[in-house]
Amino acid sequence: MKKDFVCQHYKFSLNSKLHVLTLSIIAIFTTVFTSSCKKEVDQNFTAIADSTSGKISALAVKNTYYVSPTGNDANPGTISAPFATWEKLSGILTAGDLAYIRGGTYRVNKAANADVRVRLSNLNGTSADSIRIYAYPGESPVLNLDNILVTEWSNYGVYLQNSSYVHIKGLRITGLAQHSSGNVVWGFTLANSNNCTVEQVEVDNIGGQGFYSLNSNDIL
Helix, strand or coil: CHHHHHHHHHHHHHHHHHHHHHHHHHHHHHHHHHHHHHHHHHCCEEEEECCCCCCEEEEECCCEEEECCCCCCCCCCCCCCCECCHHHHHHCCCCCCEEEECCEEECCCCCCCCCEEEEEECCECCCCCCEEEEECCCCCEEEECCCCCCCCCEEEEEEEECCECEEEECCEEECCCCCCCCCEEEEEEEECCECCEEECCEEECCCCEEEEEECCECCC
């Protein structure tokens, strides 16, 4: 009986070692396979984090760009060499593109008599390939305009114009004060823009209206 027990124990130990070895080989193969495929997958999909549900989904993306307070508009807009201003995206994004705005505080250095602080123009996606401007997952980008003295009759914080199928998500606009003369200001405006989505965008401490829609339809 003792001999049988020893043999069975030896057999069990051998099988266990073979099992562990098999799992190790599978793990190594999986790692190599995943690494080799990652580059190809990243060229066509970007992981999008939903800050409400925390879920991650694969989203087909044509090009991905980045904006950071420490960037430069002369950069190519990559994650390691990002743009500096939100407005730079106007001349860059086309249907299917995604722009990530990194966390931090953004300032606008324009003349006091400029009527728009951040102008996003002619961004035209399609129903199948929208243009996306998102806060970078887990980060909080803030456009702070409290250093601006408004001198024009009207003044706009972010002005999205002549655009369609644009999805803006997770940004904050703050600090645009009304001039003592009673000038009108707006935090976020959509003008002549259709089929756009504004999600989790916060406008606060604005000396006028937070959101304004002008000649725009099908806005969510």
